[in-house]
Amino acid sequence: MTPAQMEARIVRYGDLQPCRTAFIDAHTPGSDQKENFTIIGGGVSESADQHVHIKETPGFNIGAAGQPPKCRNSLHTHRTAEVFFVLKGRWRFFWGRSGTAGEVILQEGDIFNIPTGIFRGFENVGTDYGMIMAVLGGDDAGGGVVWAPQVIQEASAHGLILGDNGVLYDSKQGQLLPEGVQAMPVLNDEQLAQIKEPTVQEVVSHYVAxxxxxxxxxxxxxxxxxxxxxxxxxxxxxxxxxxxxxxxxxxxxxxxxxxxxxxxxxxxxxxxxxxxxxxxxxxxxxxxxxxxxxxxxxxxxxxxxxxxxxxxxxxxxxxxxx
Structure with missing residues (x-):
């Protein structure tokens, strides 16, 4: 393998290309300054604007999230693994149907293997721009994100609608759902009742290093x-x-x-x-x-x-x- 061929397999931190409209909460106050990066594989971005650095996946996806202080990522869950380690800054991870079941603070270098089946969110609680690196299970990362109902409802008030095809549409930009595409349904009460509410002890003792x-x-x-x-x-x-x-x-x-x-x-x-x-x-x-x-x-x-x-x-x- 030549140096040029290897360099094509390296994504340099300084070359990362962010997407600021990757998810449904991109216009929601408090979450509207997020930057999403897809490093290896398409990840779970809902935006056609997302740049993918390396498309070939090795059985999982690699991504990252960059956020200024006090910026948060809204409550969601995945059907496959989601593992984060903190590259820069200080981060609060929280979970539960309302985000109040528990929380943990991660410092630089700490790693968190967030279990499937729970709603989770995270925010930068440091004083500078922070970056967390992510590993998402599966070549297709489980087919996307499942948002807490209140996230979808709040986003609609700011013009963003998620189609059941997994694509975002901005009504304030004149975008309409295409023919045959419906709005992504929110989880019903029966589905919400199946979302786990683990304690801090259960999560931190088994899933944080x-x-x-x-x-x-x-x-x-x-x-x-x-x-x-x-x-x-x-x-x-x-x-x-x-x-x-x-x-x-x-x-x-x-x-x-x-x-x-x-x-x-x-x-x-x-x-x-x-x-x-x-x-x-x-x-x-x-x-x-x-x-x-x-x-x-x-x-x-x-x-x-x-x-x-x-x-x-x-x-x-x-x-x-x-």
């Missing part, structure tokens, strides 16, 4: 964060490892799986038979199966990254609280 703990556990070998026998025991169709400075042998290795490298801190040199490059904080690299490669920090100081690989488990389905 802290950066400082993973740094300590990865002192000599990669820390398995999400997997069958990991810190977060789950089988969502992918596994996640946390790697720090002394976690890896610097020799060449290969994997039969797709390997997505997502740099948290520091600068990492990726070498392979054919070239080398440096990955920086916020960069995402898709290493193809079977490629002999080596990975090591290229500078002194703190260095950490997440490595995501596809598995043979049923794509995207996390365990829940049933």
């Amino acid at each position: 802290r950066y400082h703990d993973m740094m300590a556990l990865s002192a000599k070998a990669p820390c398995n964060v999400i997997g069958d026998q990991a810190l977060i025991k789950d089988r969502p169709g992918f596994e996640v490892d946390f790697i720090s400075r002394n976690s890896l042998d610097t020799g060449l290795y290969s994997s039969e799986r797709h390997e997505i490298l997502m740099v948290m801190r520091g600068h990492w040199r990726l070498g392979w038979e054919g070239g080398s490059c440096v990955l920086n904080p916020g960069d995402t690299c898709a290493v193809p199966p079977g490629l002999l490669h080596a990975l090591e920090p290229s500078m002194s100081g703190e260095a950490s990254l997440y490595r995501v690989r596809n598995t043979d488990d049923q794509a995207g389905l996390t365990k829940d609280f049933s």
